[in-house]
Structure formats: structure tokens, C-alpha cells
Amino acid sequence: MITAERKPFDEILELVDGHNKILVAGCDTCVAICLTGGEKEAEILASELRMKAQADGREVEVEHTAAIRQCEWEYLDMIAAKVDEADVVLSMACGIGIQSMAEKFAPKLVVPAVNTNMLGMPQEHAVWLERCGACGECVIGETAGICPVVRCSKSLMNGPCGGSHDGKCEVTTPEKEDIDCAWHLIWERLKAQGREELMHKIRPPKDWSKSSSGGPRKMVKEEAKPV
Amino acid sequence: MTDDGYKAGSNLEKVLAAGKFAVTGECGPPKSADGSVIEKKAQMLKGYVDAVNITDNQTAVVRVSSMASGVQVQQNGVEAIMQMTCRDRNRLAMQADILGASVLGIKNVLCLTGDHMSFGNHPEAKGVHDLDAINLIKMYKDMRDEKKFQCGEEMPVAPALYIGCAENPFADPFEFRALRLQKKIAAGADFMQTQCIFNVPKFKEWMKEVRALGLHQEIKILAGITPLKGVGAAKYMKNFVPGIDVPQEIVDRMASVEKGPPAQAEGKKLAVEMIKELAEVEGVAGVHIMAVEWEEAVPEIVETAGLLPRPAVA
Amino acid sequence: MADDFEPEIIVFACHYCAYAAADLAGSMRLQYPSTIRMIKLPCTGKLEVIHLLRALEAGADGVYAAGCLEGECHYLKGNLWARKRVEHVKRLLPEVGLEPERVEMYNMSSAQGPEFARVATEFTERIKALGPNPLRRHGVSPHAAAREAARDVALPDEAPAGAAAPAPAAEAPAQAPTEKGPAA
Numbered sequence: 001m002i003t004a005e006r007k008p009f010d011e012i013l014e015l016v017d018g019h020n021k022i023l024v025a026g027c028d029t030c031v032a033i034c035l036t037g038g039e040k041e042a043e044i045l046a047s048e049l050r051m052k053a054q055a056d057g058r059e060v061e062v063e064h065t066a067a068i069r070q071c072e073w074e075y076l077d078m079i080a081a082k083v084d085e086a087d088v089v090l091s092m093a094c095g096i097g098i099q100s101m102a103e104k105f106a107p108k109l110v111v112p113a114v115n116t117n118m119l120g121m122p123q124e125h126a127v128w129l130e131r132c133g134a135c136g137e138c139v140i141g142e143t144a145g146i147c148p149v150v151r152c153s154k155s156l157m158n159g160p161c162g163g164s165h166d167g168k169c170e171v172t173t174p175e176k177e178d179i180d181c182a183w184h185l186i187w188e189r190l191k192a193q194g195r196e197e198l199m200h201k202i203r204p205p206k207d208w209s210k211s212s213s214g215g216p217r218k219m220v221k222e223e224a225k226p227v
Numbered sequence: 228m229t230d231d232g233y234k235a236g237s238n239l240e241k242v243l244a245a246g247k248f249a250v251t252g253e254c255g256p257p258k259s260a261d262g263s264v265i266e267k268k269a270q271m272l273k274g275y276v277d278a279v280n281i282t283d284n285q286t287a288v289v290r291v292s293s294m295a296s297g298v299q300v301q302q303n304g305v306e307a308i309m310q311m312t313c314r315d316r317n318r319l320a321m322q323a324d325i326l327g328a329s330v331l332g333i334k335n336v337l338c339l340t341g342d343h344m345s346f347g348n349h350p351e352a353k354g355v356h357d358l359d360a361i362n363l364i365k366m367y368k369d370m371r372d373e374k375k376f377q378c379g380e381e382m383p384v385a386p387a388l389y390i391g392c393a394e395n396p397f398a399d400p401f402e403f404r405a406l407r408l409q410k411k412i413a414a415g416a417d418f419m420q421t422q423c424i425f426n427v428p429k430f431k432e433w434m435k436e437v438r439a440l441g442l443h444q445e446i447k448i449l450a451g452i453t454p455l456k457g458v459g460a461a462k463y464m465k466n467f468v469p470g471i472d473v474p475q476e477i478v479d480r481m482a483s484v485e486k487g488p489p490a491q492a493e494g495k496k497l498a499v500e501m502i503k504e505l506a507e508v509e510g511v512a513g514v515h516i517m518a519v520e521w522e523e524a525v526p527e528i529v530e531t532a533g534l535l536p537r538p539a540v541a
Numbered sequence: 542m543a544d545d546f547e548p549e550i551i552v553f554a555c556h557y558c559a560y561a562a563a564d565l566a567g568s569m570r571l572q573y574p575s576t577i578r579m580i581k582l583p584c585t586g587k588l589e590v591i592h593l594l595r596a597l598e599a600g601a602d603g604v605y606a607a608g609c610l611e612g613e614c615h616y617l618k619g620n621l622w623a624r625k626r627v628e629h630v631k632r633l634l635p636e637v638g639l640e641p642e643r644v645e646m647y648n649m650s651s652a653q654g655p656e657f658a659r660v661a662t663e664f665t666e667r668i669k670a671l672g673p674n675p676l677r678r679h680g681v682s683p684h685a686a687a688r689e690a691a692r693d694v695a696l697p698d699e700a701p702a703g704a705a706a707p708a709p710a711a712e713a714p715a716q717a718p719t720e721k722g723p724a725a
Contacts, residue, residue, distance in 0.1 A: 009636040040591065047594040048637050054598075054676050055638035208353035209345060 001121075002030040002094045003128045004037060004114040009048065015111040016088050020059060022049060023086035024113065025079065025101065026066035027093035034128060037092030037114050039066035045092065045113060070097025076104050083108060118150075136210030136217065142198050144189035149206070151182035157203040159183030234371065234417060235389040237334035238306045239278040241540035242513075243418060243447040248506060249513025250534050251308060251420065251449060252276035252525050254300060256291035265296045268522045269303035275529045277537055278306040278335055280420070280515070284315060287347025294324055298331045308391060309333050312341025317357035318366065318377050325367060329386030337391040337420065338363040361414045364392055368415025390415055395422035396433035397472040405436035412445050419446050420515040423453035425464070426472040427504055434508050443510025450505040453517045454498035454524050457490040458482040495528050502532040548602035548668040550576045551687045552661075553592065553623075555585045556696055557615045558651045559607030565654030573658035574665040576602075578684040580695050584608070585646075586619020587694040592687060593630045593644055599686030600677030603668035605645040607660065613650065620648060640671055 006012075016022050024046040032038025046064035053060035065082045068075045070093035076083075083089055083101075088109045091098040095116040102110040120128035133150040139157070140147050149155050153171040160183030163170025169179040190196045208214070229236040233244065242249045252272045257264040265281075272279055279300055283293040290296075297307035309328050311321060325336060340360045344352045358366065366377045367390050374385040392411040396404055408419065424430045430450070437443055455461050458481040465473035477497070484493045502514050514534075518524050529535060554560040560581050566573060582588060585608030596604045606627055608620030624646045631641035645664060649656045677683075688695060 009633075040589075043591050044594060044633075047591060047598050048633060051594070051598050051637040051639065051676055205351065206353075207351040209351050211353070213352070213354045214345060214350075215343070 001033060001119070001128075002096070002116060003034040003118050003120040004031050004092075004094050004116040006036055006041070006045070006092070006114050007112065009052075012045070012049075012090065012113050013052065015113075016049070016090055019087040019109075020061060021085060021087040022046075022060065022062045022090055023082055023088070024049070024062065024064040024090045025070065025083070025092065026064065027068075027070040027091070027097045028066050029069045029071075031093055031097070031114065032066075034120075034122075035126060037094075039064070042066055042092050045090070049090075067093075067097075071100045073100065073104050076101065080105070133211070135206070135208075136214075137207055139203070139206075142203070143186045144193060144195070144198075146182055146186045146189065148182050148186065151180075151185075153179065155206075156183065157206055160187070228372075229387060233389075235334040235387040237278065237389045238540070239308065239335050240389040240417070242277045242538055245538065245540045247538045247540070248534065249447070249449060250276050250529055250537065251278050251280060251513065251515045252522070253280040253282065253515070253517040253519070254296065254522065255282045255285050255520065256293065256296035258288065258290050260291070262299065265291070265299045266303055269300040269305045271522050272525055273304045274537060275526045275535070276305065276516070277513075278308050280308045280310055280337060280517075283310040283312045283339070283341070284347070285310075285342070287314065287342045287344050287349070287352075289348060294328045294331070294333070297328065297333050301332055306335065307333050308335040308337050310337045310339055311363065312339045313356050313358050313360060313363055314341030314344065314354055317355050321358065321363060322366065322370065322376060325370065325386055325388070329388065334387055335389045335391060336367060337393065338367065338416070339393055360392060361410055364390055364411055364414040364416050372415075389417050391418045391420060392416040393420050393422065395470045396424070396430050397422060397426065398470050401433070402436075404433060405440055405442065408437065408442055408446070409440055412442060416446055418449065418512075420449045421451040422470055423451045423464075423517055424501065424505065425453075425477050426474050427501060429472060430505070431508055434510055438510050443512075447512040448510055449513040449515040450502075450508070450511050451515045451517060452498050452501055452505070452528075453519065454521065454528060455481055455490075455494040456521055456524075457486055457494065460494075491524070495524055495531070498524075498528050499531045502528070502534075546669060546673055548576045548665060548673070549578060549600070549683050550574075550603040550605070550661075550665060550668060551596045551601045551683055552577055552579045553582055553585060553588050553604070553606045553687075553691070554579050555608045555620070556581050556583050558609040558613070558653075559647070559649055559657060561651035562607075562649050562653050562657035565651070566658045567654075569654045571654060571658040573661040576665045576668075577661050578687075579698070580684075580687055580691055581698060582691070582694060583696055584614065584616045584619035585623035586614070586616055587691075588623045588626055589691075589694075590626050590630055590633075592691045592694075593627065594633075595690035596683050596687035597634075597639060597643060597674065598676060599681050599683040600674050601643075601683035601687065602671075602674045602677070603643045603645075603664060604687070605647055605660075605664055607647045607649060607657070610648045610650050639674070639676075642667060642671060643674065 024042045026037050026039045026042030028038050042064040046062045049062045065079050067079050083105050090113045091101050091110055092113045098112045118130040119132040121131040123129050130150050132147060135149045152159050153169050154161060160181050164181040164184050167181055167184045169181045171179055173179060187199055190198055233240050254268045281293040281297040284290055293309045297309040300307045338360050344350055344354050367388055369375045371385050371388045374382050394408045461473055461478045461481045464471045465478060484490050505511050516525055585606045588606050593604050606623045608623050614620045627644050627646040630644050634641045647660045
């Protein structure tokens with residue numbers, strides 16, 4: 001799923017600075033599931049903004065709403081009336097939803113209240129781990145179902161590098177927690193699958209033109225396009 | 228800052244600072260480890276240009292590095308303007324390379340974003356683009372003036388650099404192009420070379436915007452000239468090179484002469500006419516002649532345009 | 542601050558413990574401040590971040606949750622969830638210009654009538670020291686706002702028998718704060 005984290009409150013304040021009618025717009029799909037930008041979190045942010053405005057002695061109206069999916073325009077019609085009334089929309093959707101709103105309601109000012117950070121897997125309640133880089137050319141069929149593009153800190157195609165120690169990567173998370181060495185995991189799982197010979201061959205350089213290095217991507221399903 | 232008040236004290240900087248009309252050329256390094264190619268090109272241009280751009284994996288095609296070729300041209304008596312693109316290096320490499328270039332005597336650098344990988348011979352490559360050209364200019368300026376790396380750490384000896392940038396007056400949105408140059412000046416660019424100009428009226432219009440913002444007084448502007456070898460080159464540039472604006476009358480003019488030497492003569496004549504016209508535009512401090520794989524045309528063009536001898540500024 | 546500052550404090554009290562403890566305190570004729578306005582929850586695990594914020598936004602001078610002793614929750618971990626939410630609100634408040642001490646989490650059993658009175662007294666003293674909530678507005682009832690915010694989870698009020706805390710004389714009309722910002 002797509003995950004996002006709320007921006008620091010000060011940054012949010014800067015983004016809406018000078019506007020007196022703010023609509024906090026949540027999205028009840030991915031960002032709601034990752035507990036960042038659903039209707040509940042939109043209501044909390046709206047309450048905080050009202051308190052802050054009042055504490056600063058500013059006259060600011062802050063409302064909140066949520067779309068079922070901000071990334072699909074059909075769902076945006078339902079919140080269009082509230083958007084119309086606002087000077088600025090503070091979207092809590094992922095980067096897709098925010099841009100979808102900005103495009104649908106252009107030139108309405110739509111600003112992000114969250115930082116979209118990854119395609120993550122929920123490890124346990126309220127913990128997500130990055131699992132996919134949307135690189136456009138999946139290699140995990142040969143890497144035991146473990147993605148070296150995002151789970152190896154160097155995106156190696158032929159790992160592990162010399163920094164792998166006790167199954168851990170030489171890099172740690174910003175919180176200084178250990179990160180599993182993806183290539184160590186790949187090696188262990190390939191062995192368990194009896195396929196370790198896959199580690200013997202040199203994997204060629206990746207075709208990054210299929211990722212964002214090739215420019216903005218577009219996907220069309222001809223067979224499903226409306227006739 | 229050098230002892231005599233120059234930023235880098237390069238020949239190019241001195242010529243421009245003295246108010247002389249500058250001439251720069253361009254050399255593309257070869258796609259092989261053949262060291263003689265650049266030597267020959269340098270010898271061809273010696274005495275005809277104040278400095279020569281050394282392209283950096285031009286059009287995203289792998290070639291000898293701009294640093295190595297830059298050192299080579301300097302060894303052959305022509306000052307180098309080392310091009311540096313953001314496509315192939317992150318901020319560590321771009322800082323390491325400029326320090327290395329400086330140690331080897333290179334004083335001019337041209338900061339570019341770089342043509343996209345998809346235009347070159349390794350379209351599957353990952354584009355680095357850690358910084359963009361504007362941030363690259365700022366990083367080099369801070370290294371030079373503040374003795375600071377991009378991270379803020381200090382260095383004991385700063386690289387002496389004359390920092391250049393490029394701008395394309397023919398790209399869109401047209402109304403933003405002069406403002407973008409203004410941003411590059413704010414970031415720290417000392418000189419600027421334009422994309423090749425074929426549409427002179429449009430360039431003049433752009434220069435009006437530049438002058439209205441007073442930018443011509445803040446940066447040295449070198450107008451880009453590309454001599455056309457024939458109608459094929461004109462059509463190719465018009466139809467296939469992004470960001471180049473070749474008016475139909477130029478294509479027609481090149482088509483009106485016979486292929487081969489007559490067309491080449493016409494191409495050089497056209498280049499000379501354009502240099503003379505551009506030199507009259509207020510705010511144009513020089514020309515940048517990009518004779519792509521036709522460096523041998525440069526001496527004649529420079530001479531016919533009345534730009535010889537090249538000034539020697541102490 | 543004015544000496545005559547009488548804070549309004551909202552208590553989200555668990556039906557199994559703190560609410561019963563308040564009842565017991567009343568029966569025991571224990572004195573505790575009349576600043577306390579209770580909202581009964583089936584478990585403090587039902588407490589949400591927004592309930593605490595709405596109460597403060599409407600001008601409550603302090604808000605606390607009172608749940609069962611840790612390890613004694615009728616629903617196993619409800620009180621632990623409540624503590625996390627209170628702690629989260631403590632982190633949010635400085636950003637909007639309020640002191641984190643205006644919210645708190647307490648634990649007690651239904652048999653701890655004196656503890657209920659002690660907590661109410663202690664928290665009231667804390668809030669008196671902090672002074673009034675700057676967001677307080679005339680005509681807006683924090684208790685009504687908190688009740689409205691928690692309407693889906695709160696249990697109906699029943700006056701604790703013999704409660705020493707009488708209802709404040711002039712309860713503002715039960716009106717939740719609107720979504721509009723600071724009123725005049």
C-alpha cells in the first residue's frame with residue numbers, strides 16, 4: 001500500500017499562511033489505512049489549526065472533509081462544494097490524491113499536509129516496511145521474492161556488498177535501527193528453495209528507463225479502454 | 228578571488244572583464260581512448276578562441292571525460308571551459324571533480340542539467356540528477372567564495388572558478404526564460420552561453436526582456452552560433468533537436484545552394500552575418516561558436532567576422 | 542492569574558473504575574473540587590484524540606482520562622490505549638500553543654474513592670497554576686463540546702449518588718462549538 005506521514009505542524013502552518021478559509025481534506029483509502037490522512041486525522045488536524053489560529057488571535061475558518069479516494073475524480077464531486085468555499089485545500093492524501101485534487105479543482109490552491117514516503121507492507125499494527133520501488137521491471141522472481149531495488153540500500157543487482165555483517169546492512173535507519181541485508185535474505189531463501197545457483201550468475205545492469213529515469217510513466221490498458 | 232581581483236583569473240574572465248568581445252568555441256571529446264582527437268581540435272582552434280567548451284558526455288553519449296579532455300586542450304595552448312552535467316554525478320562526484328579539475332589547472336566551468344539519458348547511447352541508465360543546474364552553480368559558488376562544501380563543511384583551499392551557465396532563449400514558456408537566467412545569476416553564474424541561435428528576431432526579443440531586468444549588467448552573455456554544413460544539418464536541427472528554433476527561411480537559404488563546398492561556404496557566410504548582427508545587440512558580450520564536428524570552420528568564421536587577433540589581457 | 546479562577550475540567554471516566562470511584566468518594570463525603578465535569582465511557586479505550594482536542598478547543602482548562610489500574614482493564618488494554626492517546630495529545634499541544642500539562646492520564650480502581658478525590662484536587666491545582674485556557678470563549682461549553690465529540694462512545698450521565706461536586710450553577714446551553722474558528 002501507499003504510505004504517508006504527516007508533515008511537521010510548522011510546515012503545514014507555512015503552507016496555509018495568509019489563508020482564512022481552510023479545508024482539510026482527508027482520503028479514506030491508503031492514507032486512512034496507514035493512520036495518517038483519513039477523515040479521523042483530518043478532523044484532528046482541523047482542530048489543531050483552529051486552536052492555533054485562535055491562540056494567535058487570527059480569524060480563520062477550518063473545516064474538514066474526506067473523499068473515499070482523492071485519486072479518482074468521480075469521488076471528488078462529492079466534496080466539490082466544500083472545496084469551492086475554501087481559500088486553500090490542505091490535502092492529506094498521498095501525492096497522487098493531492099495532484100488529482102489540484103488538477104480537478106485548478107487553479108484552486110491545494111497543498112500537501114503529508115509526505116508520501118513509500119510502497120510499504122504492514123509488518124504489524126502501525127509499522128510499515130518499504131517493499132517496492134515501482135521500478136517497472138520486477139526482478140524478484142530470481143531473488144526469492146525479496147526486492148533488491150528498495151531493500152538493498154545500494155540497489156545492487158549482484159549483492160551482497162562488503163558491508164553485509166551478521167545478516168545486517170551497513171546502513172541503519174534514521175532511528176539507528178538495524179536493517180536486514182536484502183542480499184543475505186535472498187541468499188538464505190534461495191538456499192531454502194534449492195535455487196542458490198541463481199546467485200552465481202551475473203545479473204546485468206537494470207533498465208532504469210522503465211523507472212522514473214525514463215521520464216513520467218503512463219500505463220494504458222487498450223483492452224479495457226471505453227469504446 | 229585572486230590577488231588581482233578576478234574570481235578565477237582565467238583568460239575568458241579577463242577578456243570579458245576588459246570589455247572585449249569574447250569568442251569561445253566548443254570541442255566534443257571522442258568516443259574512444261584516442262588522445263590525438265582532442266589534441267588536433269585544440270591545435271585547430273588555438274589563437275582563434277579565448278576558451279573552448281569541452282562537452283560532458285554530450286547528448287548523453289559516452290565520451291572521454293570533460294576533465295581529461297579539458298586538461299588536454301590546456302596542454303595544447305587553449306583554455307578550457309569544462310562542462311559539468313547533473314545527469315551523471317551526484318553532489319559528491321561533482322564536488323570531487325571540480326576540485327580535481329581545479330588542481331589540474333582548469334578555471335572555467337559550465338554548469339548544465341544535461342541532455343536526458345533517453346537521447347543517448349545508454350537509454351537504460353539511471354539518471355542521477357541529485358542537483359539541478361541552478362543548485363550546481365550555487366554549490367560551486369559557495370565552494371569558491373565561502374570555501375564551503377555543499378554540506379557546509381569548510382575547506383582550506385577553495386577552487387578558483389569562473390562559473391558559467393547555459394540558457395535557451397527559445398524554450399518555453401518564453402516569458403519565464405529571462406527570469407530563469409535571473410535565477411542562475413542569483414545562484415552565482417558569472418557568464419552565460421545561449422543555445423544556438425538561428426531565429427535572431429526571437430533572440431533579440433529575449434534580450435529585450437533580459438535588459439529590462441538589467442541582467443546584461445550582471446552576467447556576461449555569449450550568443451550561441453552554429454555554422455550549418457548544409458541543408459541536411461539545418462533540417463535535422465529544425466526537426467530533431469529539441470529546443471532549437473530554425474526558421475524556414477534559413478532552411479530555404481541552405482537549400483538554395485549546391486551541396487558540398489558551396490553549402491559549407493554558405494553556412495560559414497551565414498554564421499559570420501549572424502555574428503555581426505548579434506554583436507550589435509546591446510548586452511551581448513561575445514559569441515560562442517559551436518561547430519559540432521566541424522571545428523575546422525571556426526578559424527575562417529572568426530577571421531571573416533573581424534574578430535582577430537584575439538586579445539591578450541594581462 | 543486571577544485568584545478567583547475556577548477552572549473547568551473535563552474527565553473522561555471509565556464506567557468500571559473511575560466513575561464508580563467518584564460515586565464512592567461522594568458516598569464517603571470526600572471533598573473534591575467542583576471543577577470536575579465527567580463524561581462516562583464504557584472503557585477509556587474508547588477515548589479518541591479528537592475528544593481531548595475538542596474539549597480543549599472549546600475552552601476546557603484541563604482534560605484528563607481516568608481509567609482502570611494498569612493490568613485491570615475490563616477489556617484488557619483499553620486503559621493502555623488511552624494513555625498512548627493522551628501522550629499523543631501532549632505532543633500536539635505545544636504546537637498549537639497550549640501546555641501539554643493540560644491533559645493527563647490517571648489510573649484507579651472502583652474502590653479508590655479517596656484516590657479519585659486526590660486526583661481531582663491535584664489536577665485542579667495544576668490547572669489553577671497554569672491559568673485559564675486562552676481558547677476559552679463566552680457562550681461555549683467545553684463539557685457540551687466534549688460530550689458532543691464523544692457522543693458515539695459516551696454512556697448516559699447518571700449523577701453519582703451523593704456526589705460532593707454539584708453541577709455548576711450556570712451551565713451554558715449545550716451547544717457544541719461549530720466548525721467555525723474563533724468566534725468574537
